Amino acid sequence: MKSIKVKTFCAGALGLVMLASCSDWLDPKPLSFFTPENTFDTYAGLKSATDMLNRDVRYFDFYPTSGSAEPCILSEYWFSEMAVNGRTDANNVPVDLTALITPSASLSGNTSQINNYWTYLYKGIKxxxxxxxxxxxxxxxxxxxxxxxxxxAYFHRAYRYYRLVHQYGDVPFIVNEVTSPRYDFYTTKREVILKQLKEDLENSAAYLSNSVYVGQVSQAAAYHLLAKINLALGDFDAAIEAANKVINDGVHYLMTDRFGVDKNDPTKNVIWDLHQSENKHLPENKEVLYIVLDDYAQTDARSAAGLEIKRQILPWFTASGKVSTPDGKSAFVDNNETKNPYLLEYGRGVCSLRQTWYATHMIWTLDDTDLRHAPGNWMKMTDLKYNNPALKGTSEWYGKPLQMYNDKGECLIADTIRCWVDWPHYKTNVADQKANWWRGGWADWYVFRLAETYLLRAEAYVWKGEKNLAAADINKVRERAGARPITASEVSISQVLDERARELFYEEPRKCELTRIAYIYAKTGIPADNGKTYSLDKFSTENYFYDRIMSLTEFYNKGVKNAYGLTYTMQPYHVLWPIALKATSTNVEGHINQTPGYDGWENNIEPMDRPND
Structure with missing residues (x-):
């Protein structure tokens, strides 16, 4: 069954400036307010608070934040090989990362969600x-x-610190309740934090259950997170052991048969079923380890923006003049679903998250049978047809497929970055509860599911050199999608990342996972797929994260400019994000180190090997 609306809570204030005001944490406003003193004295009160932590996961990753039209998860993809920012109507969007991503910049709202992540994650830790x-x-x-x-509580603290140490590196490690403003925090080493998270989950995961209401944290979710933490520490045997506890728990399994609302529709398939909003919380969906719930019927949801996933991912093809017919006429009508049924069928995108050629083409070359890239599930621009009613009787192109160039070789697309890109319809097909919305409304979303557990175990096997076992795990995911099984000789860390890209788009925090793998290469000295070796002492200037993006993207490595005139740039130190100057400079009784490579890092001191008191 689906869990009901939960109450919110706000307790204490962390001295980091951006966390000082409870009223600024979330939008919409909390449904109710109560204090630890009069609520957290019973099991029921404490459980209500853990439900609120689940709700916060939904908000800080997948919802547009207050003052922004874009959710935080987009920043995880802009700093990866899978996507760039596609917006061309502002000069402060994260395109020229070298110029824009600095400690003193206002990195919230549409300029990326770097500062918002810091705020939301530390709020949950508090x-x-x-x-x-x-x-x-x-x-x-x-x-x-x-x-x-x-x-x-250990799970939610570990989940947030796992993200922080792969977004910013060394950060303040706070493990005690903060009941008044503090300005005396110090930075703790990333590995120290990860070791404590490992210990916490190893000692507590067994006390969780797999028989929980959907939307709550299962025991499998805790072991899944533990597998990630063990990988981050380079403890590959422990990662395999944690993954085994999920894969072999007898409760969860990959969904390989048709199920849910469209199961009797012969034009659909199991990949479609797996990602439809109505199916994610069904009891029969045994792939779910952890999911965030959203229900438009809830009062607190009606004032929010919903996922808006169609708006973020789809190309901006509907707007007048963006796409033209070969005879120079407007291809579509905007903001009128009667005259343009594509608005209702697919949505109205503005392409804030513009996928790269790597994401839309390169990873799909192993075969032509993969259901995740098949017609109906995956949309190509050439699947669309010119449908502007004004073309009827006036243009031979009415009802014909879109094309990018006319017979003279002239481009018919006003902005090829923003208005021409393929997309995964099976993931963006989120119902709109509001009329004339076309953005993708309120829906449940996966955080952890079993397919990723198989890929985590596969990765651990690759690090250990056990490629036959790695191939078997990768093929569990591929075979469900109808894709050709890979051989052991094809297995590599790059192949694992490719499979994660195929399977987990808009679910995994892509930048965090790339950074985690870059750390492993630097820590172990294992030669990377590109033939290079890396070290921790040069992590901010030479790392696998940067080299992979430069080798695969057609943006950051090509001097590409968008329609606004901004050049796409990236540097090796973008493997980690800067900590806001407001957080470091106001911590006057302590010292928070700045991320190496950014202004102020020259003043860093040796990070602690213990938590803050």
Whole structure:
């Protein structure tokens, strides 16, 4: 069953400036407000707070944030080989990363969500620490209830720190409840943080259950996160052990048979079923490890923006003058679904997340049977037809497929970056609850599912050189998609990343996973697929993250300019994000190190090998 609306909570204030005001954390406003003193004294009160932490995962990744038309997850893709920012109507969008991404920049809203991630993740850490502290004195019916609450808090703290250390590197490690403003934090080493997260989950995951309401944290989700943390530490055997506890739990399995709302539609397939909004929370969907719920019927959802996934990913082909027929006429009518049924069928995109050739073409060359790239699931621009009613009787091109050039070789697209790109319709097909919305509305979304667990275990096997086992795990995912199985000789870390790109688009935090793998190469010295070796002491100037993006993207490595005149640029130090100057400069009684490569990092001191007191 689907869980009901939960209450919100706000406890204490972290001294980092951006976390000082509870009222600024989320939009829409909380449904209710209560304090730890009068709520966190019972099992029921503490469980309500863990439900709120689940809701926050939905907001900080997948929803457009306050003051922005774009969700934070887009920044995870702009800093990767899979996508760039496609907007050309502003000069402050993250295109020229060298110039724009600085500690003093306003990195929130449409200029990327770097600062918002810092705020939202530390807010969740503060709340998780509050629960851990209050869990020691609350009243329970039995000891299992206390252990469950603590395990949920450890999961949410670990989930957020996992993201922080792969977004910013070394960061303040706060493990105690903060009840008043503080300005005395110090940076802790990334590996120290990861080791503590590993210990926390190893000691607590067993107290969680796989029999939970959908939308709550399962035991499998905790072990899945533990597998990621073990990989980040280079403990590949432990990563395999954690993944085994998920894959072999007898509860979860890959969905290989048709199910859900369209299961009797012979034109669809299991890949389509897996990603339809109505099917994600169904009890029969056994692939779900952790999912965030969204229901438009809830009062708090009606004032928000919904996922807006169609708006973010689809090309801006509907707007007047963006796409022309070969005889020079407007291809479509905008903002009128009667005159342009594509608005209702596919949506109205503005292409904030513009996929690269790597994402739309390069990763799909292994075969032509992959359902994730098949007609009906995957849309190509040439699948669309000129449908402007004004073309009837006036142009021979009415009803014919789109083409990019006329017979003179002249481009028919006003902005090829923003208005011409393929997209995964099976993922963007999110219903609009509002009339004339066409953006992709309110829907559940995967955070962890079993397909990724197989790919995590496959990655661990690759690091260990056990390519036959890695191929078997990758092929579990590929065969479900109808794709050709790969051989052991084809297995590599690059192939794992390609399969993650095929399977987990708009689910995984792509930049974090690339950075995690770059750290592993630097820590172990294992030669990379590109023949190079890396080291931690040169991480900000030479790393696998940067080299992979430069070798695959057609933007950051080509001097490409967008229609606004901005050049796409990236530097090796973008493997990590800067920490806002406002956070470092106001921490006057301590010292928060700046990310290497950015202004101020020359003042860094040795990070601590323990948490902040």
């Amino acid at each position: 709340d998780a620490n509050t629960l851990l502290n209050r869990a020691t004195t609350a009243q329970y019916e039995n000891e299992e209830q206390r252990k469950e609450v603590e395990a949920l």
